[in-house]
Amino acid sequence: MPLVQLNRLVSLIHDNNFSRTNRIIFTYNTNGQDPNQKIYHKIVNTLDCTSIYCRSIEERKSELAMIIPLFLNQINIQCNTSILGFEPDALKEMIDFNWPGNFSQLSSIIKKLALESSSYYITQQQVVAALELERKAMQTNSYYKKTEQLIAEHKSLFEYTQDIVREVLEHNHGNQTKTAKQLGISRTTLWRYLKSK
Numbered sequence: 001m002p003l004v005q006l007n008r009l010v011s012l013i014h015d016n017n018f019s020r021t022n023r024i025i026f027t028y029n030t031n032g033q034d035p036n037q038k039i040y041h042k043i044v045n046t047l048d049c050t051s052i053y054c055r056s057i058e059e060r061k062s063e064l065a066m067i068i069p070l071f072l073n074q075i076n077i078q079c080n081t082s083i084l085g086f087e088p089d090a091l092k093e094m095i096d097f098n099w100p101g102n103f104s105q106l107s108s109i110i111k112k113l114a115l116e117s118s119s120y121y122i123t124q125q126q127v128v129a130a131l132e133l134e135r136k137a138m139q140t141n142s143y144y145k146k147t148e149q150l151i152a153e154h155k156s157l158f159e160y161t162q163d164i165v166r167e168v169l170e171h172n173h174g175n176q177t178k179t180a181k182q183l184g185i186s187r188t189t190l191w192r193y194l195k196s197k
Helices: 003-015 038-047 058-079 088-096 102-116 124-152 157-171 176-183 187-195
Strands: none
Touching: 003 038, 058 088, 058 102, 088 124, 102 124, 157 176, 157 187, 176 187
């Protein structure tokens, strides 16, 4: 959620005393998008919250082989399915996957697999196909989130161009000649973008 919208939400909750008459639970994922934890501090300080730390999937990889069947059992009950489990190779694919969306993403994928499965066991092929679609969706979402963040920053075209030039320069490990060539500009123009602040 962009910081502007978060400020509005927190102000609304605070000004109308919603947190005194209701229990409100916020989840906050520290995935590096908010390095100074502005969002976290805004919520905790304004609403006088208590913080509870929950380990991510990345920190619980060794437990994932036991967690996945629990999610599957829960989904079997919710969706009236009768999937017994995952084939060993399918389970390994699930464990090896990077889960940036954490447990909500894991649950969503297991639910999708359970609903689409035509046998009692989820196969490796099903998992590979579902995870490939998830990777594509994550890339698309990442693009749109970056675009939203760019628009929310209210920069000039020159400042956006500077950001792009710096990103490409970083990607090229500081090689200005290669960066200028890739961007289709002269080294003088590149230098002008880098010099201006």
